[in-house]
Amino acid sequence: MSLDGQLPPKMRLLRAAAELLANSAGAPVSTRQITQLAGVSAPTLYHHFGDKEGLFDAVVAAGFEEYVAGERDFAPSGQPLEDIRRMWDNHVQFGLNQPELYLVMFGNIRPESRPAIVADAESLMEEMLNKAAAAGQLNVQPREAARSILAANVGVTLMLIAESAAERNLELSTMTRDAMIFAVSADPASGPAAGSTGKSSVVVAAIALNAALQASHSDQLSSSELKLFLEWLHRISTSTAG
Amino acid sequence: MSLDGQLPPKMRLLRAAAELLANSAGAPVSTRQITQLAGVSAPTLYHHFGDKEGLFDAVVAAGFEEYVAGERDFAPSGQPLEDIRRMWDNHVQFGLNQPELYLVMFGNIRPESRPAIVADAESLMEEMLNKAAAAGQLNVQPREAARSILAANVGVTLMLIAESAAERNLELSTMTRDAMIFAVSADPASGPAAGSTGKSSVVVAAIALNAALQASHSDQLSSSELKLFLEWLHRISTSTAG
DNA sequence: TAGCACCTATAGCGTTGCTATATGAACTGA
DNA sequence: TCAGTTCATATAGCAACGCTATAGGTGCTA
Numbered sequence: 295m296s297l298d299g300q301l302p303p304k305m306r307l308l309r310a311a312a313e314l315l316a317n318s319a320g321a322p323v324s325t326r327q328i329t330q331l332a333g334v335s336a337p338t339l340y341h342h343f344g345d346k347e348g349l350f351d352a353v354v355a356a357g358f359e360e361y362v363a364g365e366r367d368f369a370p371s372g373q374p375l376e377d378i379r380r381m382w383d384n385h386v387q388f389g390l391n392q393p394e395l396y397l398v399m400f401g402n403i404r405p406e407s408r409p410a411i412v413a414d415a416e417s418l419m420e421e422m423l424n425k426a427a428a429a430g431q432l433n434v435q436p437r438e439a440a441r442s443i444l445a446a447n448v449g450v451t452l453m454l455i456a457e458s459a460a461e462r463n464l465e466l467s468t469m470t471r472d473a474m475i476f477a478v479s480a481d482p483a484s485g486p487a488a489g490s491t492g493k494s495s496v497v498v499a500a501i502a503l504n505a506a507l508q509a510s511h512s513d514q515l516s517s518s519e520l521k522l523f524l525e526w527l528h529r530i531s532t533s534t535a536g
Numbered sequence: 537m538s539l540d541g542q543l544p545p546k547m548r549l550l551r552a553a554a555e556l557l558a559n560s561a562g563a564p565v566s567t568r569q570i571t572q573l574a575g576v577s578a579p580t581l582y583h584h585f586g587d588k589e590g591l592f593d594a595v596v597a598a599g600f601e602e603y604v605a606g607e608r609d610f611a612p613s614g615q616p617l618e619d620i621r622r623m624w625d626n627h628v629q630f631g632l633n634q635p636e637l638y639l640v641m642f643g644n645i646r647p648e649s650r651p652a653i654v655a656d657a658e659s660l661m662e663e664m665l666n667k668a669a670a671a672g673q674l675n676v677q678p679r680e681a682a683r684s685i686l687a688a689n690v691g692v693t694l695m696l697i698a699e700s701a702a703e704r705n706l707e708l709s710t711m712t713r714d715a716m717i718f719a720v721s722a723d724p725a726s727g728p729a730a731g732s733t734g735k736s737s738v739v740v741a742a743i744a745l746n747a748a749l750q751a752s753h754s755d756q757l758s759s760s761e762l763k764l765f766l767e768w769l770h771r772i773s774t775s776t777a778g
Numbered sequence: 779t780a781g782c783a784c785c786t787a788t789a790g791c792g793t794t795g796c797t798a799t800a801t802g803a804a805c806t807g808a
Numbered sequence: 809t810c811a812g813t814t815c816a817t818a819t820a821g822c823a824a825c826g827c828t829a830t831a832g833g834t835g836c837t838a
Contacts, residue, residue, distance in 0.1 A: 303816080303817080319646070320646040322794090324793075324794060324795080325794080325795060325796080326793080326794075326795090334817075334818090335817070335818050335819080336795085336796075336797090336818090336819095337796085337797075337816090337817070337818070337819090338816075338817055338818085339796095340795090340796065340797075341815090341816065341817075342816090345795075345796075346795065346796085397644065397645075397646070400694075401643045401644060401645070401694075402639065402643060402644065403639075403643070403694060403695075403697065403698035404561065404562040404639070404697075404698070412695065412698055434711070438707070438708070438711065441695065441708050442692075442708055442711055442712045442715065444691075444695070445688065445691040445692040445694070445695040445708065445712060446687065446688040446691050446692070446712060446716070447691065448691040448694060448695070449686075449687040449688050449689065449690040449691020449692065449694070450684075450687040450688070450691070452642075452643075452645060452687070452690060452691070452694075453645075453654065453683065453686070453687040453690070455645065455646075456645035456646070456654055465680070466680070466683050466684055466687065469676070469680065469684055469719075470684045470687060470688060470716070470719075472719075473684065473715060473716055473718075473719030473720070474688075474712070474715055474716075474719075476715075476719065477711075477714075477715030477716075477718065477719065478715070515768055515771065519768060523765065523768050526756075526757055526761060526765050529756045529757065530756045530757070545785080545786080564825095566824075566825060566826080567825080567826060567827080568824080568825075568826090576786075576787090577786070577787050577788080578787085578788095578826090578827075578828090579785095579786065579787070579788095579827085579828075579829095580785075580786055580787085581827095582826090582827065582828075583784090583785065583786075584785090587826075587827075588826065588827085
């Protein structure tokens with residue numbers, strides 16, 4: 295009944311909690327279950343993790359590291375928007391593989407408690423979107439794009455988790471994914487003439503330059519000049535009119 | 537400490553549970569708290585609702601009726617897609633007004649337990665999208681569109697709930713909303729994208745911005761600001777570094 | 779009045795998260 | 809070598825939890 299006796303109790307507690315959580319099907323997992331499976335007694339848990347929530351936070355943190363590793367693992371394809379697609383799919387797959395863990399991570403967010411993980415996931419995606427922006431492929435600020443895409447990504451994953459595995463239809467994911475990516479991407483189709491609906495080419499170019507400047511460390515301007523320059527650039531790239 | 541003594545105990549239990557849930561800030565709400573606030577004793581709860589989850593389900597059902605009422609309340613504008621926008625905004629507002637209830641309804645969904653509510657919300661939106669489809673404004677099947685939009689809607693709402701009310705930026709909602717609606721609509725406006733140059737550097741971006749600025753008449757900067765801005769831009773775009 | 783549902787209360791069961799206290803092991807410095 | 813200190817674990821138990829066995833009170837119909 296107990297996990298491999300040779301690991302340190304802290305590890306055994308982590309693994310026991312993760313295992314029980316993964317198989318709990320939503321039912322609450324008691325500290326007694328965890329400590330029994332780990333082969334330790336109650337106070338050991340509290341010595342290492344403070345309280346039950348501390349242990350669960352640690353489990354979530356471990357799960358998040360796995361998630362991040364998955365998001366970073368593939369090599370950049372050179373096409374940032376294609377990489378965003380892979381990030382999206384990887385996110386969905388992570389949620390479907392570990393639904394309980396995912397629900398704790400993204401489904402139970404409260405204002406005061408846990409947005410750190412979401413913020414990390416956000417900046418992970420923002421990082422990738424910066425490359426797209428630098429390539430002039432972005433229509434909006436990378437941060438806004440990241441938040442929007444991630445929100446939709448979470449929503450889709452939650453909805454897929456809610457469905458029984460039998461009737462799951464991944465087309466919901468790909469369709470929503472492409473819709474979001476298309477929405478934030480600059481469509482350089484018909485040149486600068488198409489000023490009707492989308493952002494103007496000024497805004498697109500400004501966003502691209504902004505991202506490019508952030509990435510490289512150009513020394514053409516002094517730091518004070520650069521500061522003011524970026525401020526103006528921001529003003530241009532956040533304008534809605536063209 | 538007890539709620540108005542003249543309502544039947546079942547009602548008082550419902551209200552007490554709803555009130556405690558709304559103010560719990562995520563902390564668990566005990567049956568003892570509920571029964572005490574309702575002014576009844578423990579078995580009464582179980583007589584009327586079976587168990588704690590039954591009571592919470594009833595609270596959620598009441599909340600959902602309120603949600604549905606809000607979704608139906610406004611008169612159809614005659615423009616189905618505009619109505620979808622209002623449904624979206626109403627959904628977000630409901631979530632921000634009653635975050636705890638919303639999290640129970642949409643944030644804690646487990647495969648086997650609770651997709652009924654989501655299914656209802658789905659068909660509510662699908663109903664509206666059917667009108668859009670009938671008017672030839674839809675790009676995809678109404679059901680797929682409804683699922684996709686609702687997923688994004690939930691994701692956005694959860695993300696907004698997770699943020700402290702102070703730093704909430706509703707632009708995330710409108711941006712994602714319009715992206716999703718545009719994606720499913722048969723709008724023949726701005727055409728699809730083609731490939732871009734692929735090159736990305738500060739210089740290329742600066743040149744593009746320069747050209748774009750010359751062509752357009754952006755008023756985001758004053759004339760003196762613009763002059764200096766263009767000078768710096770020139771310095772950057774004529775630099776040899778990439 | 780009797781009988782019968784319905785609704786509620788008293789009291790208490792087993793389990794939960796957590797802790798006051800104590801014990802053992804490992805290391806430190808003289 | 810050994811007292812002193814720190815770390816890690818165990819025994820035992822508390823208050824609060826969800827829930828229920830049982831019984832008493834109410835309002836009906838006859």
